[in-house]
Amino acid sequence: MDAYQQFMLAGTGKQTTPNKTTTPSKQKKSPEKRSPINNPSSLTPNRSALRRYTAIYQTFCRSTQNDYLHHHNELERILQSLLDVRGNLVVEEKVLSAYTMDCNNKSWMHYGLRNRVKGIPSAGKYLVKTDVQSAHHHDLLQHEKLLAMLRRFGKKLYKAHCALGRHLDEMLRHHLSVAADDDVCTQNVDQVNQVYHELSRELYHCQKLLEIVLDSDMLDRQVVGRCCKEWRLDRASGNIDMGLLRSMNIMN
Numbered sequence: 001m002d003a004y005q006q007f008m009l010a011g012t013g014k015q016t017t018p019n020k021t022t023t024p025s026k027q028k029k030s031p032e033k034r035s036p037i038n039n040p041s042s043l044t045p046n047r048s049a050l051r052r053y054t055a056i057y058q059t060f061c062r063s064t065q066n067d068y069l070h071h072h073n074e075l076e077r078i079l080q081s082l083l084d085v086r087g088n089l090v091v092e093e094k095v096l097s098a099y100t101m102d103c104n105n106k107s108w109m110h111y112g113l114r115n116r117v118k119g120i121p122s123a124g125k126y127l128v129k130t131d132v133q134s135a136h137h138h139d140l141l142q143h144e145k146l147l148a149m150l151r152r153f154g155k156k157l158y159k160a161h162c163a164l165g166r167h168l169d170e171m172l173r174h175h176l177s178v179a180a181d182d183d184v185c186t187q188n189v190d191q192v193n194q195v196y197h198e199l200s201r202e203l204y205h206c207q208k209l210l211e212i213v214l215d216s217d218m219l220d221r222q223v224v225g226r227c228c229k230e231w232r233l234d235r236a237s238g239n240i241d242m243g244l245l246r247s248m249n250i251m252n
Contacts, residue, residue: 049178050185056174057188060167060195065250067160068199075153075206076231079213082146083224085139090219092136099129147214154210161203168196191248194241201239206231 175189209227216223233240245251 049174050182052174053171053185053188056167056171057192060164060171060192061248061250063160063163063167064195064199064245068157068164069250071153071157071160072202072206072233075150075157075210076228078146078149078153079224079228079231082143082150082213083221083228085143085146086219086221086224088139089136089143090221092132092139093219095132096129096136099132143218150210150214154207157203157206161199164196164199168192191244195244195248195250198240202233205239 171189171192175185178185209230213224213227229235232238234242242251
């Protein structure tokens with residue numbers, strides 16, 4: 001029986017072959033990626049990274065000069081104009097108050113060596129009341145326009161400062177992504193960071209001065225005069241390093 005089964009199986013032509021053992025295929029090993037810290041060559045930025053540093057640095061300097069400092073100087077000129085207008089309003093108020101006196105019955109007050117009415121040179125003799133009133137109305141209108149300009153340019157100064165913050169954030173992100181160990185790049189980052197923080201303190205100082213001026217009385221010239229002195233960037237108690245701004249070609 002066993003021989004017959006072997007004969008039948010041989011007649012079918014089926015041959016049993018031993019199973020081939022599969023050898024594991026050789027896999028190519030991918031090269032290990034070095035981190036920027038372990039790879040010394042990556043610490044030196046390439047040309048594109050250096051151009052990116054320079055572009056962000058120049059954008060920050062132009063924005064500081066053309067936007068922030070421009071609005072800061074405009075606000076200083078507006079404050080000076082407001083000081084002049086308030087000086088005119090003080091004189092016009094005194095002149096108009098002098099017209100309330102009965103100058104016809106007191107015509108003797110316009111003669112003699114003094115020739116003054118309450119500190120105003122004989123207003124009733126040389127000036128027409130309608131002219132003084134029209135000048136007073138004009139200065140009142142200019143005063144309100146100047147206050148509106150202070151509010152508007154104060155908002156522009158704040159927006160310019162926010163733009164500088166975005167430029168600083170962009171430079172810091174680029175610096176961390178490149179992980180550059182270049183002295184020039186590190187110096188540029190430090191300078192931009194220092195200027196931004198100094199301008200932040202200056203912005204707070206300017207906002208406090210604007211608040212004082214806007215809340216002051218219309219005839220108070222002393223408040224505006226003090227704010228004009230405290231507004232200058234080169235004041236004794238200033239927050240800005242003027243030498244740093246000149247070295248960055250932001251100021252002449």
